[in-house]
Amino acid sequence: MGRKSLKEARKKEIIKVFYSLAKKNGLENTSIAKIAAKMDINPSLIIHYFQTREDLVYGLVDYILDKYKLIYKVSAANANDSRKALLEIIGNIFSKKWNALFDDGLFYGCYAMTFHDDKVRDLYKKLLDSLREMLMGHIEQCRADGVLDVTDVETLADNIFVLIDGAYFYLSLVSDKAEYEQRLARYRQQALSILHLKEVSEVAG
Amino acid sequence: MGRKSLKEARKKEIIKVFYSLAKKNGLENTSIAKIAAKMDINPSLIIHYFQTREDLVYGLVDYILDKYKLIYKVSAANANDSRKALLEIIGNIFSKKWNALFDDGLFYGCYAMTFHDDKVRDLYKKLLDSLREMLMGHIEQCRADGVLDVTDVETLADNIFVLIDGAYFYLSLVSDKAEYEQRLARYRQQALSILHLKEVSEVAG
DNA sequence: TTATAAATTGAATGAATGTTCAATTAATTT
DNA sequence: AAATTAATTGAACATTCATTCAATTTATAA
Numbered sequence: 001m002g003r004k005s006l007k008e009a010r011k012k013e014i015i016k017v018f019y020s021l022a023k024k025n026g027l028e029n030t031s032i033a034k035i036a037a038k039m040d041i042n043p044s045l046i047i048h049y050f051q052t053r054e055d056l057v058y059g060l061v062d063y064i065l066d067k068y069k070l071i072y073k074v075s076a077a078n079a080n081d082s083r084k085a086l087l088e089i090i091g092n093i094f095s096k097k098w099n100a101l102f103d104d105g106l107f108y109g110c111y112a113m114t115f116h117d118d119k120v121r122d123l124y125k126k127l128l129d130s131l132r133e134m135l136m137g138h139i140e141q142c143r144a145d146g147v148l149d150v151t152d153v154e155t156l157a158d159n160i161f162v163l164i165d166g167a168y169f170y171l172s173l174v175s176d177k178a179e180y181e182q183r184l185a186r187y188r189q190q191a192l193s194i195l196h197l198k199e200v201s202e203v204a205g
Numbered sequence: 206m207g208r209k210s211l212k213e214a215r216k217k218e219i220i221k222v223f224y225s226l227a228k229k230n231g232l233e234n235t236s237i238a239k240i241a242a243k244m245d246i247n248p249s250l251i252i253h254y255f256q257t258r259e260d261l262v263y264g265l266v267d268y269i270l271d272k273y274k275l276i277y278k279v280s281a282a283n284a285n286d287s288r289k290a291l292l293e294i295i296g297n298i299f300s301k302k303w304n305a306l307f308d309d310g311l312f313y314g315c316y317a318m319t320f321h322d323d324k325v326r327d328l329y330k331k332l333l334d335s336l337r338e339m340l341m342g343h344i345e346q347c348r349a350d351g352v353l354d355v356t357d358v359e360t361l362a363d364n365i366f367v368l369i370d371g372a373y374f375y376l377s378l379v380s381d382k383a384e385y386e387q388r389l390a391r392y393r394q395q396a397l398s399i400l401h402l403k404e405v406s407e408v409a410g
Numbered sequence: 411t412t413a414t415a416a417a418t419t420g421a422a423t424g425a426a427t428g429t430t431c432a433a434t435t436a437a438t439t440t
Numbered sequence: 441a442a443a444t445t446a447a448t449t450g451a452a453c454a455t456t457c458a459t460t461c462a463a464t465t466t467a468t469a470a
Contacts, residue, residue: 002415003467010417026321028233031457042419047459105320112317114378115310116231125378155391162392166371173319173330186360187367207445208437215447236427247449252429 011049014039015059019106022060027109032056061110061120065127067102072131074138082141086148087197089138093164094188104172132157139195148196159194163187216254219244220264224311227265232314237261266315266325270332272307277336279343287346292402294343298369299393309377337362344400353401364399368392 017038022030032053036043050056071092078084092098114121136157142148150156167187174180222243227235237258241248255261276297283289297303319326341362347353355361372392379385 001413001469003417005416007416026318029321032459033457043457044420044459044461045418048418051459053458103320105317108313108320109317112310112314113231115308115313116234121378128375128378159395161375162371163367164371165374166367166369169370169374170333170366173326173333190364206439206443208447210446212446238426238428249429249431249450250448253448256429258428 007049011059012063014046014049014056015063018056018060019063019103022109023103023106027057027106057110057113058119058123060106061113061123064102064106064110065123068107068127069131071098071101072134082138082145083147083197086138086142086195087192089135090160090188090191090195090197094167094184094191098168104168108172128161132161135160156194160191163191163194212254216264217268219251219254219261220268223261223265224268224308227314228308228311232262232311262315262318263324263328265311266318266328269307269311269315270328273312273332274336276303276306277339287343287350288352288402291343291347291352291400292397294340295365295393295396295400295402299372299389299396303373309373313377333366337366340365361399365396368396368399 014035018030018035021034021038032046033043036046046056050059072089073092074085074088078088110120111124114124136153139148139150139153139157143150143153164187167183171180171183171187174183219240223235223240226239226243237251238248241251251261255264277294278297279290279293283293315325316329319329341358344353344355344358344362348355348358369392372388376385376388376392379388
């Protein structure tokens with residue numbers, strides 16, 4: 001009885017427009033009214049789905065973190081080869097795929113919110129911790145398969161994450177394309193070096 | 206003739222209040238009106254000194270980056286001993302001094318602005334680059350003094366910075382005090398290890 | 411066709427925003 | 441004391457903001 005609910009689909013649409021506008025103009029310059037204008041709908045419709053702007057922002061954070069997670073995804077082709085899986089992840093992280101997949105500006109913009117919003121902080125913390133767990137799992141698997149010789153898996157994983165976060169922090173300020181790619185390649189090499197892995201051949205994506 | 210100008214002193218006062226409010230409530234929740242209310246002055250006075258809110262924010266960014274720079278300052282006592290100087294810097298960076306000196310939340314908040322504001326981007330880029338130059342200078346001096354055995358000074362300095370930025374990115378989400386300090390100590394050790402320096406004794410601060 | 415439930419609109423709200431301008435107060439020099 | 445310059449106030453501005461609520465449109469099931 002009654003009309004079919006479009007709730008979830010519509011919410012996602014709204015968040016996508018929110019994302020694209022905030023990517024262009026910044027989080028603080030993106031209002032509900034502007035999102036509505038871009039979608040050619042009434043602002044009150046956005047409030048209808050997200051009760052407050054706060055909730056809308058939480059939705060955006062969820063969306064962003066979901067995208068972020070994708071970078072760590074291992075393709076089916078490499079799922080059963082622990083070494084290839086690890087190489088694929090490292091490859092994805094230090095590649096243009098990163099930039100294609102999502103916007104660093106928004107990632108840092110929402111990250112800055114973690115300092116004043118406990119919910120956002122929890123979302124970020126949980127995501128980052130789960131990614132660490134995931135990477136530790138892969139490393140552990142490599143060790144079990146005799147591919148890697150490690151004693152402290154957790155520290156090793158942490159070193160990789162420090163490298164990632166530190167690398168992109170400065171990289172985001174490098175506008176020269178050549179320098180950007182050069183650095184990216186160096187950081188990838190460094191990651192492989194930390195893992196005592198050598199980049200022998202192409203890895204399926 | 207006429208009244209003495211308080212301009213610079215007053216501007217600094219305003220920025221300090223801006224800083225403290227933004228630290229507590231976030232950059233986007235801190236308006237000119239709120240700053241004025243806190244100072245018990247008229248909002249138009251703030252506009253009188255900073256013509257637009259934009260300029261006010263630039264003032265804040267300057268203020269924050271100046272504070273940031275202080276962490277890399279070497280005390281007079283260690284200025285002539287290249288090894289001690291380097292140890293002091295590393296010590297300062299991976300210590301509570303960092304948090305005492307300034308707020309990471311605002312640092313990241315302004316950092317997020319770099320993605321949409323060219324001026325802020327330039328300010329950040331120039332600061333970070335000048336710090337790299339500075340560290341390279343110290344490392345170079347250590348090499349000249351036979352304290353350090355390095356070939357590629359620039360890469361070495363970059364590795365240190367990646368460690369710093371990567372470390373604090375995750376650290377800012379660690380709320381457990383014990384874990385925080387434990388990690389901090391480990392990252393400091395790692396920095397020293399990268400530099401092939403050993404932490405022998407206390408260093409004057 | 412009618413009942414129902416969700417989607418959507420539209421108008422209105424009050425509060426807060428940054429900014430303006432003229433008027434006033436306060437300090438300093440001649 | 442008069443002139444001068446800066447500090448500061450106070451009132452007003454148009455905009456934008458998130459949010460409210462009632463009314464209307466649209467799709468689906470009975």
